[in-house]
Amino acid sequence: MSKRILIVDDDPTQRRILEETIKRLGYQTCTASDGEEAIQSLEQSDNNDIAVMLLDLVMPGMSGQEVLERIRHNPSAPPTIVQTANGSIDTAIDAMRSGAVDFVIKPVSPERLEVSLKNALKIDSLQGEITRIKRKVSGTMTFDDMIIRCEEMTRVASIGKRAAVSNIPVLVEGESGVGKELIARAIQGESDRAGGPFITVNCGAIPENLVESILFGHEKGSFTGAVDKRKGKFLEADGGTLFLDEVGELPLPAQVKLLRALQEGEIDPVGSKRPVKVDIRLISATNRDMIELVKDGKFREDLYYRLNVFPVQVPPLRNRMDEIDELVDYFITCFAAEEGKKIDGIDPEALRLLKAYNWPGNIRQLENTIFRAVVLADDAVLTIDDFPQIAAHVDGFEASVPPAPSPASDVQTHEGPAIIGDESTIPHTIEVSNDASDQVLGIPAMTTGGEIRPLDAIEADMIRLALGKYRGHMTEVAKRLGIGRSTLYRKMREFGLEARLN
Numbered sequence: 001m002s003k004r005i006l007i008v009d010d011d012p013t014q015r016r017i018l019e020e021t022i023k024r025l026g027y028q029t030c031t032a033s034d035g036e037e038a039i040q041s042l043e044q045s046d047n048n049d050i051a052v053m054l055l056d057l058v059m060p061g062m063s064g065q066e067v068l069e070r071i072r073h074n075p076s077a078p079p080t081i082v083q084t085a086n087g088s089i090d091t092a093i094d095a096m097r098s099g100a101v102d103f104v105i106k107p108v109s110p111e112r113l114e115v116s117l118k119n120a121l122k123i124d125s126l127q128g129e130i131t132r133i134k135r136k137v138s139g140t141m142t143f144d145d146m147i148i149r150c151e152e153m154t155r156v157a158s159i160g161k162r163a164a165v166s167n168i169p170v171l172v173e174g175e176s177g178v179g180k181e182l183i184a185r186a187i188q189g190e191s192d193r194a195g196g197p198f199i200t201v202n203c204g205a206i207p208e209n210l211v212e213s214i215l216f217g218h219e220k221g222s223f224t225g226a227v228d229k230r231k232g233k234f235l236e237a238d239g240g241t242l243f244l245d246e247v248g249e250l251p252l253p254a255q256v257k258l259l260r261a262l263q264e265g266e267i268d269p270v271g272s273k274r275p276v277k278v279d280i281r282l283i284s285a286t287n288r289d290m291i292e293l294v295k296d297g298k299f300r301e302d303l304y305y306r307l308n309v310f311p312v313q314v315p316p317l318r319n320r321m322d323e324i325d326e327l328v329d330y331f332i333t334c335f336a337a338e339e340g341k342k343i344d345g346i347d348p349e350a351l352r353l354l355k356a357y358n359w360p361g362n363i364r365q366l367e368n369t370i371f372r373a374v375v376l377a378d379d380a381v382l383t384i385d386d387f388p389q390i391a392a393h394v395d396g397f398e399a400s401v402p403p404a405p406s407p408a409s410d411v412q413t414h415e416g417p418a419i420i421g422d423e424s425t426i427p428h429t430i431e432v433s434n435d436a437s438d439q440v441l442g443i444p445a446m447t448t449g450g451e452i453r454p455l456d457a458i459e460a461d462m463i464r465l466a467l468g469k470y471r472g473h474m475t476e477v478a479k480r481l482g483i484g485r486s487t488l489y490r491k492m493r494e495f496g497l498e499a500r501l502n
């Protein structure tokens with residue numbers, strides 16, 4: 001459903017002129033002839049389909065200023081542009097103080113109106129993003145907070161909603177980066193556990209000897225190194241959802257313990273005298289073929305059937321090309337705002353390129369690609385030149401700037417897109433502790449010839465190591481390295497480390 005501009009003006013001629021101008025600018029409109037009617041339209045607005053309100057200040061009955069006061073504390077109210085008669089700047093200032101985002105002086109030129117509307121629309125989409133982030137953090141996001149514009153994903157959402165009404169264990173299956181975690185969060189947000197904890201366990205990253213303690217917790221002093229009591233992921237998730245990410249990676253001994261906990265509905269914290277009851281909703285995710293893992297004896301069949309009571313299959317992005325337009329717009333708006341850059345959109349040719357590519361890293365790769373483009377773009381509209389890596393992999397497209405040169409060999413990351421690297425500087429592991437859980441990866445300070453290595457070579461190694469470890473989760477990589485995401489992208493370009501996008 002496309003968004004509309006609500007025009008509020010008591011003068012019918014003005015209303016008609018504004019309607020025509022705004023329609024000519026390519027937006028849909030609706031109108032109200034006074035303050036009360038405006039409030040009513042906002043209240044009845046279906047799914048907040050009013051994106052911006054253009055509000056006359058001087059009207060009989062409820063004035064524009066009063067309308068502003070009324071909607072001021074309503075978080076779902078659209079950004080408002082007020083219109084004032086020439087000379088009444090004081091009223092315009094009052095209106096801005098009451099939350100209007102801009103004011104235009106009557107009669108407004110189409111050019112001025114267009115700029116003002118564009119800015120207000122950006123604020124509107126950012127408001128959406130802010131609400132989305134808030135909901136994600138508070139465990140209340142739903143499928144409506146996701147961009148879903150194709151039949152397959154609409155089906156996924158309706159299956160997810162169905163799963164949400166019961167406490168049935170769900171297995172979300174799909175390639176890396178398709179949105180499995182977001183779907184898991186939406187299932188929780190649609191359920192009566194909304195607002196409860198959402199605890200993620202990355203099953204591939206737990207050291208085998210700590211599985212029990214991480215999942216079920218331990219008492220203080222229950223084993224060497226247990227200096228404090230640990231609650232454990234199951235108890236942290238009590239009343240909410242336990243999300244077992246990459247569940248196929250769970251080591252076999254841990255599978256036995258998990259199965260027992262699920263069968264009994266209670267857990268035995270390490271060193272505790274009695275079992276503890278927990279109330280959790282279990283959602284697992286995998287990008288592996290679980291049946292294959294079961295056949296190969298790598299995953300217990302009985303556990304598989306316990307986790308996979310309700311399967312949700314998420315299609316890869318290449319089968320969801322109808323969603324690309326909107327996802328691209330969405331990411332551009334978010335990242336341009338985040339970076340404080342003015343990016344109006346993408347040109348049709350570049351969009352055609354993005355649609356012709358097959359996106360092996362799915363939405364996460366698209367998100368990273370748009371972020372890179374926004375950070376490095378010189379102009380207000382993204383072009384093919386902002387996507388050199390993609391253009392290099394799609395026949396018939398060529399960027400005038402070539403992708404960053406690729407050094408000698410590739411470092412294959414754990415999974416997901418490979419990261420271009422140079423084997424001679426691949427960091428190796430040095431064990432600095434007897435405790436396997438404390439194993440630290442080291443980066444050589446010296447060359448094999450015994451000389452000190454340059455700082456930027458070490459920095460490049462560090463970034464490469466983090467990229468491999470966090471499998472292209474760029475936000476995590478930047479966070480762990482203690483640098484901003486844009487700095488990370490700049491450095492990756494500088495060091496020729498950009499993710500190879502095929």
Ligand SMILES: Nc1ncnc2c1ncn2[C@@H]1O[C@H](COP(=O)(O)OP(=O)(O)OP(=O)(O)O)[C@@H](O)[C@H]1O
Pocket residue numbers: 145146147148174175176177178179180181182183287363364367
């Ligand atoms: N429908 C969507 N609308 C908006 N953003 C989305 C959508 N689907 C995924 N994303 C974004 O894409 C990124 C990847 O999504 P998510 O982490 O849920 O995928 P995943 O399948 O769990 O990936 P991985 O296998 O790499 O862990 C996230 O930043 C997420 O916010």
Ligand SMILES: [Mg+2]
Pocket residue numbers: 180181245
């Ligand atoms: Mg994930």
